[in-house]
Amino acid sequence: MILAFGFNASAQEQQTSGVPFNGLVLDGQGKGIARMRVEVKDSEKRTVTDKQGRFGLTDLADDAVLVFRRKGAKIEVEVNGRRSLRVMLIGEAISEATESQELVDLGIGYVKRREFNSSYGVITGEELCKENPSQDLETALLGRVAGLTKLNGELNLRGSNSLAFSSAPLLIVDGVEASTLTNISVEDVATVTVHKDGGMYGQRGANGVIVVRLR
Numbered sequence: 001m002i003l004a005f006g007f008n009a010s011a012q013e014q015q016t017s018g019v020p021f022n023g024l025v026l027d028g029q030g031k032g033i034a035r036m037r038v039e040v041k042d043s044e045k046r047t048v049t050d051k052q053g054r055f056g057l058t059d060l061a062d063d064a065v066l067v068f069r070r071k072g073a074k075i076e077v078e079v080n081g082r083r084s085l086r087v088m089l090i091g092e093a094i095s096e097a098t099e100s101q102e103l104v105d106l107g108i109g110y111v112k113r114r115e116f117n118s119s120y121g122v123i124t125g126e127e128l129c130k131e132n133p134s135q136d137l138e139t140a141l142l143g144r145v146a147g148l149t150k151l152n153g154e155l156n157l158r159g160s161n162s163l164a165f166s167s168a169p170l171l172i173v174d175g176v177e178a179s180t181l182t183n184i185s186v187e188d189v190a191t192v193t194v195h196k197d198g199g200m201y202g203q204r205g206a207n208g209v210i211v212v213r214l215r
Contacts, residue, residue, distance in 0.1 A: 021060045021084065022103040022110045025053040025068065028090040033070070041065040041076065056110030121145070125189035125215065137189060137212065138181040145194055155181075157196060157208035169208035170201060181212065190215045 025033045032053025039046040049055045062081040073092045084103035088096040157169040171178040195209040
Protein backbone atom coordinates (compact mmCIF):
# COMPACT_ATOMS: atom_id res chain seq x y z
CA MET A 1 0.00 0.00 0.00
CA ILE A 2 2.86 2.37 0.84
CA LEU A 3 4.49 1.67 -2.52
CA ALA A 4 1.19 2.26 -4.34
CA PHE A 5 0.66 5.54 -2.51
CA GLY A 6 4.17 6.68 -3.41
CA PHE A 7 3.58 5.82 -7.05
CA ASN A 8 0.28 7.74 -7.17
CA ALA A 9 1.83 10.79 -5.51
CA SER A 10 4.66 10.72 -8.03
CA ALA A 11 2.22 10.48 -10.93
CA GLN A 12 0.20 13.41 -9.62
CA GLU A 13 3.33 15.50 -9.24
CA GLN A 14 4.25 14.81 -12.87
CA GLN A 15 0.77 15.74 -14.07
CA THR A 16 0.77 19.12 -12.37
CA SER A 17 3.96 20.34 -14.05
CA GLY A 18 3.60 23.11 -16.60
CA VAL A 19 3.34 26.40 -14.70
CA PRO A 20 2.12 28.94 -17.26
CA PHE A 21 3.75 32.25 -18.15
CA ASN A 22 1.55 34.45 -20.34
CA GLY A 23 2.77 37.50 -22.20
CA LEU A 24 1.59 40.34 -24.41
CA VAL A 25 3.72 42.43 -26.78
CA LEU A 26 2.35 45.83 -27.90
CA ASP A 27 3.56 48.65 -30.10
CA GLY A 28 3.54 52.35 -29.16
CA GLN A 29 -0.17 52.66 -30.08
CA GLY A 30 -1.13 49.75 -27.85
CA LYS A 31 -1.72 47.31 -30.72
CA GLY A 32 -0.49 43.73 -30.49
CA ILE A 33 2.64 42.86 -32.46
CA ALA A 34 2.04 39.62 -34.37
CA ARG A 35 4.56 36.93 -35.32
CA MET A 36 7.32 38.13 -33.03
CA ARG A 37 9.59 35.30 -31.94
CA VAL A 38 9.94 34.86 -28.19
CA GLU A 39 12.86 32.77 -26.92
CA VAL A 40 14.15 31.88 -23.48
CA LYS A 41 17.85 32.73 -23.46
CA ASP A 42 20.19 29.73 -23.15
CA SER A 43 17.22 27.37 -23.54
CA GLU A 44 15.33 25.47 -26.21
CA LYS A 45 12.04 27.07 -25.16
CA ARG A 46 10.56 29.37 -27.79
CA THR A 47 7.23 30.45 -29.22
CA VAL A 48 5.74 33.19 -31.41
CA THR A 49 3.14 35.87 -30.70
CA ASP A 50 -0.35 35.50 -32.18
CA LYS A 51 -2.34 38.14 -34.10
CA GLN A 52 -3.04 40.05 -30.88
CA GLY A 53 0.59 39.94 -29.74
CA ARG A 54 -0.05 37.26 -27.12
CA PHE A 55 2.27 34.39 -26.23
CA GLY A 56 2.60 31.67 -23.62
CA LEU A 57 5.42 29.56 -22.19
CA THR A 58 5.73 27.18 -19.24
CA ASP A 59 8.04 26.59 -16.29
CA LEU A 60 10.21 29.72 -16.59
CA ALA A 61 12.91 30.19 -13.97
CA ASP A 62 12.75 33.37 -11.88
CA ASP A 63 16.03 34.52 -13.43
CA ALA A 64 15.09 33.65 -17.02
CA VAL A 65 15.71 36.17 -19.80
CA LEU A 66 13.25 36.49 -22.69
CA VAL A 67 14.59 37.38 -26.12
CA PHE A 68 12.18 39.04 -28.57
CA ARG A 69 13.14 38.89 -32.26
CA ARG A 70 11.46 40.46 -35.27
CA LYS A 71 12.85 41.67 -38.61
CA GLY A 72 16.42 41.70 -37.39
CA ALA A 73 15.61 43.40 -34.08
CA LYS A 74 16.66 41.65 -30.85
CA ILE A 75 15.36 42.79 -27.46
CA GLU A 76 16.05 41.11 -24.11
CA VAL A 77 13.82 41.34 -21.02
CA GLU A 78 14.58 39.81 -17.62
CA VAL A 79 11.71 37.91 -16.00
CA ASN A 80 12.82 38.82 -12.45
CA GLY A 81 10.39 36.39 -10.81
CA ARG A 82 7.33 37.78 -12.57
CA ARG A 83 4.53 35.39 -13.54
CA SER A 84 3.47 37.31 -16.66
CA LEU A 85 4.82 40.10 -18.83
CA ARG A 86 3.19 42.98 -20.70
CA VAL A 87 5.79 44.55 -22.96
CA MET A 88 5.38 47.77 -24.93
CA LEU A 89 7.90 48.44 -27.68
CA ILE A 90 8.59 51.73 -29.43
CA GLY A 91 10.77 51.06 -32.42
CA GLU A 92 13.46 48.69 -31.18
CA ALA A 93 13.39 49.86 -27.56
CA ILE A 94 11.33 48.80 -24.54
CA SER A 95 8.97 51.49 -23.32
CA GLU A 96 7.38 49.37 -20.60
CA ALA A 97 7.71 45.85 -19.18
CA THR A 98 5.34 45.04 -16.33
CA GLU A 99 3.57 42.10 -14.73
CA SER A 100 -0.17 41.85 -15.44
CA GLN A 101 -2.56 40.08 -13.08
CA GLU A 102 -5.03 39.81 -15.95
CA LEU A 103 -2.52 37.73 -17.90
CA VAL A 104 -1.76 35.60 -14.84
CA ASP A 105 -5.47 34.86 -14.42
CA LEU A 106 -5.68 33.44 -17.94
CA GLY A 107 -3.74 30.38 -16.80
CA ILE A 108 -2.64 28.38 -19.85
CA GLY A 109 -4.70 30.58 -22.17
CA TYR A 110 -1.83 31.34 -24.56
CA VAL A 111 0.35 28.28 -23.96
CA LYS A 112 0.64 25.94 -26.92
CA ARG A 113 -0.62 22.48 -25.98
CA ARG A 114 2.68 20.76 -26.81
CA GLU A 115 4.32 22.75 -24.01
CA PHE A 116 1.76 21.84 -21.36
CA ASN A 117 2.07 18.52 -19.50
CA SER A 118 -0.91 18.45 -17.14
CA SER A 119 -3.87 16.16 -17.81
CA TYR A 120 -6.86 17.76 -19.52
CA GLY A 121 -9.71 16.92 -21.86
CA VAL A 122 -10.91 18.88 -24.88
CA ILE A 123 -14.43 18.82 -26.34
CA THR A 124 -15.20 20.66 -29.58
CA GLY A 125 -18.33 22.66 -30.25
CA GLU A 126 -19.01 20.43 -33.26
CA GLU A 127 -19.17 17.38 -30.98
CA LEU A 128 -21.61 19.10 -28.63
CA CYS A 129 -23.82 20.29 -31.50
CA LYS A 130 -24.05 16.81 -32.98
CA GLU A 131 -25.39 15.47 -29.70
CA ASN A 132 -27.97 18.22 -29.09
CA PRO A 133 -27.62 21.64 -30.76
CA SER A 134 -30.47 23.16 -28.72
CA GLN A 135 -28.83 22.64 -25.32
CA ASP A 136 -27.13 25.26 -23.23
CA LEU A 137 -23.48 24.54 -22.50
CA GLU A 138 -23.91 23.59 -18.85
CA THR A 139 -26.56 20.98 -19.63
CA ALA A 140 -24.47 19.57 -22.46
CA LEU A 141 -21.38 19.23 -20.27
CA LEU A 142 -23.32 17.58 -17.42
CA GLY A 143 -24.19 14.79 -19.82
CA ARG A 144 -20.73 14.62 -21.36
CA VAL A 145 -17.99 15.18 -18.75
CA ALA A 146 -17.28 12.27 -16.42
CA GLY A 147 -17.58 13.29 -12.77
CA LEU A 148 -19.26 16.64 -13.46
CA THR A 149 -22.42 17.02 -11.36
CA LYS A 150 -24.67 19.79 -10.09
CA LEU A 151 -25.66 19.94 -6.46
CA ASN A 152 -27.67 22.70 -4.77
CA GLY A 153 -27.39 24.81 -7.92
CA GLU A 154 -23.59 24.52 -8.05
CA LEU A 155 -21.40 22.63 -10.52
CA ASN A 156 -18.99 20.13 -9.01
CA LEU A 157 -16.06 18.55 -10.84
CA ARG A 158 -13.96 16.97 -8.11
CA GLY A 159 -16.42 16.11 -5.36
CA SER A 160 -17.13 18.10 -2.22
CA ASN A 161 -13.89 19.31 -0.61
CA SER A 162 -15.36 21.45 2.15
CA LEU A 163 -18.62 22.06 3.98
CA ALA A 164 -17.77 25.72 4.52
CA PHE A 165 -16.44 26.70 1.09
CA SER A 166 -17.61 26.33 -2.48
CA SER A 167 -16.57 23.23 -4.43
CA ALA A 168 -17.45 24.77 -7.80
CA PRO A 169 -14.81 24.68 -10.55
CA LEU A 170 -13.34 27.89 -11.95
CA LEU A 171 -15.18 28.86 -15.16
CA ILE A 172 -13.30 30.89 -17.80
CA VAL A 173 -15.00 32.04 -21.02
CA ASP A 174 -12.77 33.68 -23.64
CA GLY A 175 -10.24 34.60 -20.96
CA VAL A 176 -12.76 36.09 -18.53
CA GLU A 177 -13.99 34.43 -15.33
CA ALA A 178 -17.68 33.51 -15.55
CA SER A 179 -20.28 32.61 -12.93
CA THR A 180 -22.37 30.26 -15.08
CA LEU A 181 -22.45 28.42 -18.41
CA THR A 182 -26.25 28.25 -18.71
CA ASN A 183 -26.40 31.40 -20.86
CA ILE A 184 -24.11 29.94 -23.55
CA SER A 185 -25.50 27.92 -26.46
CA VAL A 186 -23.42 24.97 -27.65
CA GLU A 187 -23.71 26.43 -31.16
CA ASP A 188 -21.52 29.35 -30.03
CA VAL A 189 -18.76 27.13 -28.63
CA ALA A 190 -15.46 26.46 -30.37
CA THR A 191 -13.84 24.30 -27.68
CA VAL A 192 -14.21 23.37 -24.02
CA THR A 193 -11.11 22.31 -22.07
CA VAL A 194 -11.70 20.56 -18.74
CA HIS A 195 -8.90 20.49 -16.18
CA LYS A 196 -9.77 18.29 -13.22
CA ASP A 197 -6.39 19.22 -11.79
CA GLY A 198 -6.38 23.02 -11.97
CA GLY A 199 -3.14 23.57 -10.05
CA MET A 200 -1.71 25.72 -12.83
CA TYR A 201 -4.36 28.32 -11.92
CA GLY A 202 -3.25 28.44 -8.29
CA GLN A 203 -5.74 28.28 -5.42
CA ARG A 204 -8.57 29.46 -7.68
CA GLY A 205 -8.28 26.24 -9.68
CA ALA A 206 -8.29 23.89 -6.69
CA ASN A 207 -11.75 22.57 -7.62
CA GLY A 208 -10.88 22.12 -11.28
CA VAL A 209 -11.19 24.49 -14.22
CA ILE A 210 -13.46 24.61 -17.27
CA VAL A 211 -12.12 26.85 -20.06
CA VAL A 212 -14.50 27.80 -22.88
CA ARG A 213 -13.48 29.32 -26.21
CA LEU A 214 -16.30 30.82 -28.25
CA ARG A 215 -16.44 30.95 -32.02
